[in-house]
Structure formats: C-alpha cells, structure tokens
Amino acid sequence: MRASTTWLVLLVLLAFAWLGLPAWPADGAPDLQRWMVYLDGLYLSGYLAIGLMSVAMVLALRMPWLERWVGGLDRAYRLHKSLAQWGVGLALFHYGLRLVVKELRGSGLMVKPKGLASQAVEALRPFHGTAKDWAEWALYLAVALVVVALWRRVPYRWFARLHRLLPATYLVMVYHSVVFLPQGYWQGLGWPAAGLIMALMLFGSVAALMSLFGRVGLRRRVAGEVLEVKQLALDVLELRLKLAPGWPGHESGQFGLATFDSREGAHPFTIASSWKGDGELRFAIKALGDYTRNLPTLLKAGDAAWVEGPYGRFVFADGKPRQIWVGGGIGMTPFLARMQELAQLREAASSASPTAEAPALLAQQVDLFYCTRKGDPDITRRIAELAAAAGVNLHVLESTTQGQLSVERLMAMSPQWREASLWFCGPARFGQALREGLLAGGLAAGDFHQEAFEFR
Numbered sequence: 108m109r110a111s112t113t114w115l116v117l118l119v120l121l122a123f124a125w126l127g128l129p130a131w132p133a134d135g136a137p138d139l140q141r142w143m144v145y146l147d148g149l150y151l152s153g154y155l156a157i158g159l160m161s162v163a164m165v166l167a168l169r170m171p172w173l174e175r176w177v178g179g180l181d182r183a184y185r186l187h188k189s190l191a192q193w194g195v196g197l198a199l200f201h202y203g204l205r206l207v208v209k210e211l212r213g214s215g216l217m218v219k220p221k222g223l224a225s226q227a228v229e230a231l232r233p234f235h236g237t238a239k240d241w242a243e244w245a246l247y248l249a250v251a252l253v254v255v256a257l258w259r260r261v262p263y264r265w266f267a268r269l270h271r272l273l274p275a276t277y278l279v280m281v282y283h284s285v286v287f288l289p290q291g292y293w294q295g296l297g298w299p300a301a302g303l304i305m306a307l308m309l310f311g312s313v314a315a316l317m318s319l320f321g322r323v324g325l326r327r328r329v330a331g332e333v334l335e336v337k338q339l340a341l342d343v344l345e346l347r348l349k350l351a352p353g354w355p356g357h358e359s360g361q362f363g364l365a366t367f368d369s370r371e372g373a374h375p376f377t378i379a380s381s382w383k384g385d386g387e388l389r390f391a392i393k394a395l396g397d398y399t400r401n402l403p404t405l406l407k408a409g410d411a412a413w414v415e416g417p418y419g420r421f422v423f424a425d426g427k428p429r430q431i432w433v434g435g436g437i438g439m440t441p442f443l444a445r446m447q448e449l450a451q452l453r454e455a456a457s458s459a460s461p462t463a464e465a466p467a468l469l470a471q472q473v474d475l476f477y478c479t480r481k482g483d484p485d486i487t488r489r490i491a492e493l494a495a496a497a498g499v500n501l502h503v504l505e506s507t508t509q510g511q512l513s514v515e516r517l518m519a520m521s522p523q524w525r526e527a528s529l530w531f532c533g534p535a536r537f538g539q540a541l542r543e544g545l546l547a548g549g550l551a552a553g554d555f556h557q558e559a560f561e562f563r
Contacts (some may be wrong), residue, residue, distance in 0.1 A: 112177070112186055113186065113189045113190060113193065116158075116159065116162055116190060117159070117193070120154065120155050120158040120159065120303075121151070121155060123299060123300040124150070124151050124154035124155060124158075124300060125300075126292075126296045126297050126299060126300040127150070127154075127289060127291045127292035127296070127297030127300040127301065128146075128147055128150060128151070128291060129143070129146060129224075129289065129291050131143050136220070138217075138218045138220050139220045139223070141217060142217075142218075142219060142220055142223065145204070145208050145217075146226070148204055149201060149204055149205060150226075150289055152197045152198075152200050152201035152204065153197075153198075153201045153284065153287070154300070155193075155194075155197050156194050156195075156197035156198040156200075156201055156280075157280055157281065157284040157304065157307075157308060158194075158303075158304055158307055159191070159194035160190070160194035160195070160198075160280065160311065161277075161281075161304075161307035161308055161310065161311030162307065162311075163186075163187045163188075163190040163191040163194060164274065164310075164311040164314040164315050164318075165307075165310050165311055165314050166183050166186055166187040166190070167184075167187050167314060167318060167323065168314050168318075168323055169183075169323055169324045169327070169415075169418070174418060174420070178420050179419045179420035179421065180418035180419055181362075181375075181418075181419060181421075181558060181559040182420075185559055188256070191253070191273075192253060195246075195249050195250060195253050198246055198280065199246065202243065202246055226289035226290055226291060227287070227289070227290065228288070228289075228290050228293070231285075231286045231287075234282075234286045235286060235287075238282055238283045238286035238287060239283070241279045241282065241283065242280055242282070242283035244279075245275075245279035245280055245283075248272065249273065249276045249277075249280075252269055252270065252272060252273055252276070255269055255270075256270065262396075262397055262398075263374070263396060263398060264370070264371050264372065264398065267371075267372040268372070271318070271319070274314075274315035274316070274318040274319050275315075275319065277311065277312075277315050278312060278315050278316075281311065281312055284304070284308065285305075285308070288301065288304070292304070324364065324415045328413055328414070328415040329350050329353045329354045329413070329414055329415075330350070330351045330411070330413055331348045331351060331411075331412045331413065332348065332349050332410070332411060332412065333346060333347075333348055333367075333406055333407070333408055333409065333410040333411075333412055334347045334348060334349050334387070334408060335347040335408055336403065336406050336407060336408060338403050339391075339483075339485075340483035340485060340486055341436075341479075341482075341486060342393060342394035342400075343391055343393055343437065343486075344391070344392045344393075344394070344402055345389060345390070345391050345392075346389065346390045346392065346406065347387065347388075347389050348387065348388055348389070348390070348412055348414065349386055349387055350386045350387070350388065350414060351386070354386065354388075355417070356382040356384065356417075357378055357382050357388070357416065357417035358382075358417070358422040358424075359381050359382075359422065359423065359441065359444040359445035359447070359448045360377075360419060360421040360422045360423055360441035360444060360445060360530075360558075361378055361416065361418060361419040361421070361422060362375050362376060362377040362378055362416065362417065362418055362419050363375070363376065363378055363388070363390075363414045363415060363416035363417055363418065364414070364415040364416060364418070365390060365412060365414050365415075366412065366413040366414075366415075367402075367406060367410065367411075367412050368405070371398060373413075373415060374398065374399075375418075376390040376391075376392055377390070377391070377419075377440040377441050377444075377532075378390065378417065378440075378441075378444055379391040379440045379443050380443075380444055380447060381444050381445070381448035381451060382448075383451070388414070391437065391439075391443070392437075393436065395437075419558070421441055421530070421556060421558045423445055423530060425528045425554070425556075427471070427526070427527060427528040427554070428470075428471060428472065428526060428527075429471065429472045429473070429474075429523060429526050429527035429528075430471060430473045430474075430527055430528050430529075430530060431473075431474045431475075431476070431517070431521050431524060431527045431528070431529045431530070432445075432473060432474070432475040432476065432499075432529075432530050432531075433475075433476045433478065433517070433529065433530070433531045433532075433533065433538075433541065434475070434476070434477055434478065434533060435478045435479075435531075435532070435533020435534050435537050435538075436478070436479055436533060436534075438531075438532035438533030438558070439477055439490065439532070440532070441530075441532050441558065442530075442532070443490070445497075446493045446494060446496070446499055447493065447497075449469070449473075449496075449497035449498060449499065450493065450496035452469060453469060453497065453498060456469060469498065472500075472527075473497075473500065474499075474500045474502065474520070474521045474527075475494060475500065475501050475502065476502045476504060476512055476520075477490060477501065477502065477503045477504065478506065478511070478512050478533065478537075479503075479504070479505055479506070480505070480506050481505055481506075481507045481508075482503060482505050487503055490503075491503075502520060511537075512541075513544075514540070514541060514544030514545060514548070515544075517541070517545075518548065524545070524550070525549060525550065527554070528554040528555070528556065529541070529550065529554065529556065530556045531555070531556065531557045531558070532557070532558040535559075538557045541555075542555050542557065
C-alpha cells in the first residue's frame with residue numbers, strides 16, 4: 108500500500124511537472140543540449156520535492172476523510188514518512204545538482220549558452236537572494252531531522268520535539284519554490300502544472316501553520332482522568348481512564364493518542380476495551396522504551412490525561428463468514444477489545460434486547476492465535492475466559508516450548524482458512540512472513556489485514 112501509493116503520487120507529479128519544462132531548440136549545439144538537460148533535472152527535482160513534501164504535510168493533519176482513504180491513520184503516517192523522505196531526498200539532489208554544475212562551470216567543463224532566455228519571473232528577482240540562502244539552511248535542517256527520525260536510539264520525546272521544526276523548514280522551501288518557479292509553468296501547457304503545485308503548497312502551508320500552532324487533532328482531543336494503574340505480568344501496564352463528555356466512542360481495534368505529560372507529548376496506544384458508552388476506556392501498554400518502562404512510576408489514579416481519536420481502520424468489518432486473528436505479544440490488545448464487544452453482544456442476545464448487528468457477528472466463526480514467547484498463567488487465563496465468553500476458538504502458542512506459528516501450522520489448525528479473512532497485529536516481520544505464505548497459498552490480498560502501528 109505505502110510503496111504503491113508513493114509511486115502513484117510521484118508519477119502524477121512527474122506528469123504535471125513535465126508540462127512546464129522549457130522547450131528544447133530543434134538544432135541546439137552540444138553546450139545548449141547539456142544545459143537543457145541540467146535545467147530539466149533542476150526543475151523536475153524541485154517540482155517533485157516540494158510536491159511530495161506538500162502531500163506529506165497534509166497527511167500529517169490526521170483528517171478523518173484522509174484516514175479512511177488510505178486505510179487508517181497508521182498507514183497515513185507511514186505514507187507521510189515515505190513521501191517526506193522522498194521529498195527531502197529530491198530536494199538534496201536538486202541542491203547538489205546546482206552545486207555540481209557550478210563547479211563544472213568554474214572549471215570550464217560546462218558552459219552556459221549565451222542568449223538563452225531566462226526562466227525566472229522578473230517580478231520575483233529581488234527575492235532570489237533570500238530564497239536561495241534560507242532554503243539552503245532549511246534543507247540542512249530538514250536532512251538532520253530526517254536522520255533523527257530514522258535513528259531509533261534518539262528517545263521518542265526528543266524526536267517529537269525536533270520533528271515540530273519540520274513545518275518551519277517546509278514553509279521556507281515553499282517560499283523558495285514560489286520565487287523560483289520557472290515562467291514556463293505560467294504559460295501555455297504549463298498552467299495545469301502551476302495550478303497543481305500552487306494548490307499543494309497552499310494546502311501544505313495551511314497544514315504546516317496548524318502544526319506549528321498546535322492545532323492538529325485539537326477537535327478530536329478529550330480531557331480525561333486516570334482511574335486505575337495496574338501492573339500486569341510480561342511488563343504490561345493496564346490503564347483505566349474516565350473521559351469527559353465529547354468522546355465519540357470507538358470501534359474495537361482502534362487506538363488513541365494519549366498524553367499524560369505535555370512535555371512528552373502524545374503516544375499512540377491501542378484501546379484494549381470495547382465502548383460501553385460510559386466514558387471509560389482501557390489501554391494495555393507494553394514496556395518497550397524508556398517512556399513506557401517508566402509509566403508505572405509516573406502515573407497514579409487521579410492524574411490528568413488527554414486522549415485524541417479514535418483512529419485506525421483495524422476494525423474487523425469485512426462480512427466474511429470466518430476470521431482468523433493472530434496476536435503477537437502486546438499485539439493481542441485489539442483482539443481483547445473485540446472479544447469484549449462480542450461477549451457483550453452475546454449477553455444482550457440472550458436477553459430481551461439484542462442489537463441489530465448481533466446475529467451476523469455472533470454467527471461468524473473466529474480462530475484466535477495468541478502467540479507469545481512465554482506466557483503468564485494469569486494473563487492466559489483471562490484471555491481464555493474472555494474468548495469463551497465471546498465464542499472465539501483460542502489457540503495459545505508459546506514459542507519457547509511449542510515453536511513459532513508458521514503458515515503451514517496455521518493452515519493445519521484452521522483448515523477453512525481460504526474462506527476467512529486474517530487480522531494480524533504483532534511484530535512486522537512475523538506478519539510479513541504470514542502474509543507472503545498465505546497469499547502464495549491462495550488467500551486474496553484484500554483479506555489480509557495488518558496493523559501498521561509505527562509512528563516514527
């Protein structure tokens with residue numbers, strides 16, 4: 108999804124960028140031909156760079172309609188990261204190409220043809236100096252910020268704080284792009300290209316300003332209070348929160364961005380409870396880094412919290428007669444919420460007031476594979492009790508004694524897998540191996556759902 112969408116955006120921008128390139132003379136001398144190749148490379152790389160960064164900036168807005176379009180906020184953020192890296196990389200190429208040609212001209216290996224019409228918009232010439240200098244420093248900063256984002260040893264809180272500088276660097280690059288947009292884009296066939304890139308830069312600039320002023324996701328943010336902090340086995344912390352009026356409710360499998368300390372910022376956590384309309388929700392948080400390891404000592408009942416969301420499209424809605432769930436470690440969280448929902452539906456169905464969707468959901472056959480390195484008896488017991496109440500067929504696999512779940516093993520334990528959809532949440536490589544094996548065996552690509560829970 109991410110790779111194909113990135114290439115689609117690149118190809119669309121490239122098609123438009125081509126429209127505004129200066130025309131090549133029919134019988135140009137070698138010096139002129141080399142110079143035109145240079146100009147084409149300079150303009151194309153600049154157009155693509157600012158276009159990709161603009162789309163990446165809009166994706167960071169966490170807009171519900173964008174989330175639905177790409178299949179969830181987790182996937183929107185992965186696409187945002189991919190486009191931003193491509194954009195900064197092309198901006199670096201754009202700048203490097205200019206420096207290389209400058210050196211070649213200085214050594215006499217490349218000559219700028221005399222009498223070649225300037226591609227600059229005359230009215231914007233007074234801004235050339237600041238546009239060049241500011242964009243150069245902005246590019247240095249953007250490259251450094253991308254390195255920080257990729258370097259996992261940098262703590263998340265520092266990454267989050269430094270990442271807030273990227274919208275400012277983007278705005279400087281927008282200024283540079285407007286000043287140096289060739290006049291060919293304002294004439295003839297270049298108008299559609301100019302219109303597209305100006306629209307993208309406008310939307311991107313609005314998104315950048317919203318980010319700089321802390322307005323992103325503000326309408327989906329609800330105040331809350333920590334009701335209970337409970338340390339479970341396997342380094343899992345369970346938090347129970349009470350939210351103020353305004354939370355719209357959530358579907359099982361969705362997540363929220365929780366803030367317990369404004370200096371730390373928001374962290375994404377899958378919601379481990381189904382929605383009952385009482386304002387309460389639970390998070391099950393695995394100690395995977397400095398922040399999550401310290402949460403048990405940092406939080407206590409009565410502490411304030413903010414939760415933004417809900418986000419995500421890992422919501423089990425496909426209408427298939429069968430589903431297979433695979434949860435790796437803390438990846439069990441969305442399945443716990445779903446089983447709570449199914450248990451509530453079963454309880455309602457046995458009473459005088461069943462819900463309209465209960466018959467279809469309760470008729471669905473579900474196999475749940477709980478994959479853990481070494482399970483805890485208390486946690487396993489709680490999962491088994493919940494699975495029984497939900498009518499879910501549970502398989503517990505401890506890799507230390509039973510080995511890991513393989514594609515062949517899954518097919519054998521759930522022989523009607525071709526009729527099912529598979530929902531996976533856990534380590535990315537584990538999910539990729541299952542996906543490749545099942546698709547090779549005949550499972551449709553659209554029937555494999557994987558939570559892409561990575562925001563860095």
